[in-house]
Amino acid sequence: xxxxxxxxxxxxxxxxxxxxxxxxxxxxxxxxxxLKASINxxxxxxxxxxxxxxxxxxxxxxxxxxxxxxxxxPLSKDIVVNWDKCTQCGACVAVCPVGALYVKDKKTMEIGFxxxxxxxxxxxxxxxxxxxxxxxx
Amino acid sequence: MVKTLQEINEKIxxxxxxxxxxxxxxxxxxxxxxxRVAKEVDVVTTATFGPMCSSSAYxxxxxxxxxxxxxxxxxxxxxxxxxxxxxxVDICIGATAMPEDDPRNKIHPGEFNYGGGHVIEELAAGKxxxxxxxxYGTDCYPRRELKTWINIKDVNEAVLFNFRNAYQNYNVAVNxxxxxxxxxxxxxxxxxxxAYYCSAGQLSPLLNDPFYQTIGVGTKIFLGGGIGYVAxxxxxxxxxxxRGENGLPKRPSGTLAVIGDLKQMNPKWLKGVSFTGYGAxxxxxxxxxxxxxxxxxxxxxxxxxxxxFAPVVDYSEAxxxxxxxxxxxxxxxxxxxxxxKVKGKDVPTxxxxxxxxxxxxAGILRDWIKKGDFTLTEPVAKLPDAESGYKVKPLNxxxxx
Numbered sequence: 001x002x003x004x005x006x007x008x009x010x011x012x013x014x015x016x017x018x019x020x021x022x023x024x025x026x027x028x029x030x031x032x033x034x035l036k037a038s039i040n041x042x043x044x045x046x047x048x049x050x051x052x053x054x055x056x057x058x059x060x061x062x063x064x065x066x067x068x069x070x071x072x073x074p075l076s077k078d079i080v081v082n083w084d085k086c087t088q089c090g091a092c093v094a095v096c097p098v099g100a101l102y103v104k105d106k107k108t109m110e111i112g113f114x115x116x117x118x119x120x121x122x123x124x125x126x127x128x129x130x131x132x133x134x135x136x137x
Numbered sequence: 138m139v140k141t142l143q144e145i146n147e148k149i150x151x152x153x154x155x156x157x158x159x160x161x162x163x164x165x166x167x168x169x170x171x172x173r174v175a176k177e178v179d180v181v182t183t184a185t186f187g188p189m190c191s192s193s194a195y196x197x198x199x200x201x202x203x204x205x206x207x208x209x210x211x212x213x214x215x216x217x218x219x220x221x222x223x224x225x226v227d228i229c230i231g232a233t234a235m236p237e238d239d240p241r242n243k244i245h246p247g248e249f250n251y252g253g254g255h256v257i258e259e260l261a262a263g264k265x266x267x268x269x270x271x272x273y274g275t276d277c278y279p280r281r282e283l284k285t286w287i288n289i290k291d292v293n294e295a296v297l298f299n300f301r302n303a304y305q306n307y308n309v310a311v312n313x314x315x316x317x318x319x320x321x322x323x324x325x326x327x328x329x330x331x332a333y334y335c336s337a338g339q340l341s342p343l344l345n346d347p348f349y350q351t352i353g354v355g356t357k358i359f360l361g362g363g364i365g366y367v368a369x370x371x372x373x374x375x376x377x378x379x380r381g382e383n384g385l386p387k388r389p390s391g392t393l394a395v396i397g398d399l400k401q402m403n404p405k406w407l408k409g410v411s412f413t414g415y416g417a418x419x420x421x422x423x424x425x426x427x428x429x430x431x432x433x434x435x436x437x438x439x440x441x442x443x444x445x446f447a448p449v450v451d452y453s454e455a456x457x458x459x460x461x462x463x464x465x466x467x468x469x470x471x472x473x474x475x476x477x478k479v480k481g482k483d484v485p486t487x488x489x490x491x492x493x494x495x496x497x498x499a500g501i502l503r504d505w506i507k508k509g510d511f512t513l514t515e516p517v518a519k520l521p522d523a524e525s526g527y528k529v530k531p532l533n534x535x536x537x538x
Contacts, residue, residue, distance in 0.1 A: 087186065087408055087420055087491050091323055093475075094331040094487035106473060109492035126248065127324045129188060129410030129420065129489070 004052045006035070006075035006119065009065060011045035020068050021047065028061035029053055035119045048075060048120050078120050078136050081113045085132035092124040092133065138176055138432050145179045145428050146512040154179040156426075156506045158499035159340050159438070166439050175435040180506055180513065183345045184359070184424040184498035185337035187490030188410055190321070191301035191372060192232040192419045194257045194399050197293035198268065200226055201285075205270065206278035212270035214256050214287075221270075225278055230256055232419035242414060246319045252417025255409025257297070260289045261361065262404040295399040297361055297407070301371035303423050305343035305391035306378075306447055309334045309467060309486075311479055314453035319414020323489060325452055329479050332449065332486045337495040338442045338469035342425035343391045345438050347384045348523070349376070351427050353516025358395065359424030359502045362406040364511075365397025367425075370520045377528035384437070387446045387466060391520060395423065406498070422494060424502035428513050442469035449479055459531065 011020070016039065024030045036048035051058055062072050079100075088111050092101040100117035101124055104110045125133050148154035155178050157165065162181050165174050198207075206225045213219060216236040220229040234253035241247050259266055265286040274281045289295050311332045312318050312325035319325075323333035338344070346352045356367040371392030378390035406422030429435050448463040455462045467477045472486050505511040521527035 085408075087410070088493040089187070089420075089491040090488040091333070092487070094333070094485040095324060095326075103473075103475065106475075108496065109473065109488070111493070126246075126413035129412060129418075130408050131250065131411055 001055050002053060003055050003058065004050055005058055006048070006050050007062070008073045008075055008078055008120070009045075009047045009049065010071040010073075011047070012069050012071075013043045015069055016043070016045040018068075020065065020070060021049070023064060024051065024061045028057045028064065030057055030061050035121065050119070075118065075120055079113075079115070079118050079122075079124075080134045080136055082132045082134060085130045086111065087130050087132070089129060091127050091129055095123050095127045097121060097123065140179070140428070140430050142428050142430065142513055142515050148179060149506055149512050150509055152507070152509050154506070156180040156182065156503050158182050158496070158503050159345060160496060160499070162438060163339070163441065171435055171439060172432065175429055175432040178429050178435070180426050180428055181345070181438050182424055182426050182499040182502040182506070183340055183342040184422070184495040184502065185303055185341050185490060186406070186422040186494035186498060187335055187337070187420060188321070188412070188418045189299055189302045189421045190233050190418045192254070192257070192297070192299035192421055193229055194260065194295060194297050195227060195229040196260075196295045198226045198228065198287055199291070199293050201280060201283060203280045204278045205280035205283050206272050206275055207270050210270060210272035212268065214266050214268055215251075215259070216267075217251070217253050217256050232257065233416050235417055246414030248413060249411045249415065249417045252409065252411070254417055254419030257399070257419055258404045258407050258409040260295060261399055261402045261407050263289060289400055296396060297365070297399045297402060298368070298394075298396045299421060300369070300394040301373060301392045302395050302421055303342055303371070303393045303425075304336070304389055305341070305347070306386050306445065307335045307389050308456075309447050309449045309472065309477075310452040310456070311449055311464065311484060312453045313451045316453075318453050319412070320452045321412055321415050321418075322452060323487065324413060329482050329484045332472075332477060332479065332484045333489055334447060334469075334472045334486060335489040336447065336469065337490055337492055338445055338473070339440055340492065340495045340499060342423065342427075343393070344385060344440060344445055346427055346434075347380070347386065347437055349391060349520040350434060350437075351430065351516075352393070352425060353520050354518040355514050355516050356425065357511070357514040358426075359422070359498055359505070360395055360397040360402065361399070361422060362403025363397055363401035365395050365423075366514075367393050367516075368396040369394040373529045374521060374527065375529040376521055376523045377526065380523070381446060383440065383444055385440065385445050388448055393520075406494075420491075422498050424498040426502060426506060426513055442473060445469050447472065449477070
């Protein structure tokens with residue numbers, strides 16, 4: 001069954017110049033969309049991917065990554081809304097490109113966060129006036 | 138049908154008054170009609186929760202041994218400079234003040250993570266705040282240096298004094314240029330990429346009392362979680378703004394200066410905030426009860442989002458250059474729908490004012506009044522109204538040569 005999964009990959013220093021992600025296409029039949037790629041100050045590579053393919057292939061692909069020493073984490077854990085800090089103003093809503101931050105109810109104007117839709121683009125972080133949106137990698 | 142404030146207050150003390158929030162009022166009017174509701178309802182609570190930059194807190198720290206004169210010296214609270222142009226131990230912290238070493242927007246666009254508003258929030262939360270001060274020393278106040286933790290519980294007075302709050306309507310900001318811009322109305326994407334509005338709309342106090350018939354100097358209010366009062370009209374008060382047929386201003390209009398004891402306020406309703414690329418500020422929660430003294434007053438209270446219009450203004454060129462061009466007029470129902478049409482384009486909208494929190498405040502204020510110990514006050518002085526000719530003016534620049 002074809003499915004999509006968003007993951008955060010952390011490549012240890014020794015692996016950053018080794019082609020690994022390409023094998024996901026070649027050997028595991030997966031389509032991937034690179035949502036974010038960067039090298040952090042500790043010289044680790046960080047990549048946010050959306051993988052699409054057969055569920056069994058995705059599992060095999062992730063096992064391959066783990067075997068290659070890549071740390072794999074599901075994306076939904078990484079953008080966190082601190083609801084205590086949130087002022088429910090809605091400043092984040094028009095900035096979110098995928099509608100993960102949205103108005104739950106047009107009458108109450110309560111703000112909601114759908115972690116499954118979130119692509120961790122981080123566009124919402126700075127427009128949030130009380131800085132209630134935290135990125136955890 | 139005319140009621141007096143005294144009658145209503147008597148009913149409140151006896152627990153017999155009918156008090157509803159603005160939202161509850163709209164439901165009642167739909168069911169029973171204005172005439173009946175005007176007779177049955179005594180008080181309607183209105184509210185707002187949004188960023189209000191001209192907010193401050195003044196504090197009397199109490200004297201040290203030996204004594205120090207902060208007045209005319211330099212002082213900071215948690216690194217944020219406070220104004221020391223007063224007597225020996227009176228200081229004033231402004232919502233948008235920032236630490237001297239904050240890079241501001243030298244590193245584009247600028248995060249402005251900490252400022253006076255955050256300090257005010259922390260004080261209200263009962264947290265210890267670091268006071269660092271340098272004085273020039275006098276015979277009567279010989280001390281020159283002070284580094285101490287202070288806490289709101291220990292200081293003499295800590296007073297929230299916000300000299301421009303509760304704007305009666307405001308602009309809707311868009312960006313016509315092809316570069317992202319950062320403003321006090323949010324991060325605006327290029328080419329009408331998004332729009333920000335900032336008002337509680339139908340819940341907003343002054344939009345429910347458009348001619349300032351019940352709200353005036355001395356009106357008792359919910360301020361930052363505690364009790365406050367309207368102290369004066371706010372800066373840039375503009376009762377002469379153009380109004381629609383229903384009397385509602387179609388441009389930013391009236392403002393309030395409010396005051397209250399910070400010691401009985403709550404950080405839930407006073408939040409330090411950061412506007413990327415713009416600066417730091419304070420979000421303030423205000424609730425104002427409006428007595429239904431007549432059917433006319435109830436008609437004003439019946440206003441809905443769809444009847445309140447706000448001007449869409451370009452913040453890339455028109456606003457900064459002081460041009461009064463307005464692209465469209467849109468109502469708050471359209472704004473809250475999530476999308477408006479500007480120059481034929483569909484533009485997604487977002488708010489900066491929290492409607493949800495405003496609804497909460499209206500509910501809390503309603504409950505306070507129901508308890509019987511919060512009675513309404515009659516203004517001791519009216520706010521300048523449209524008839525007075527009072528209006529906001531730009532600065533007439535006269536360069537000094």
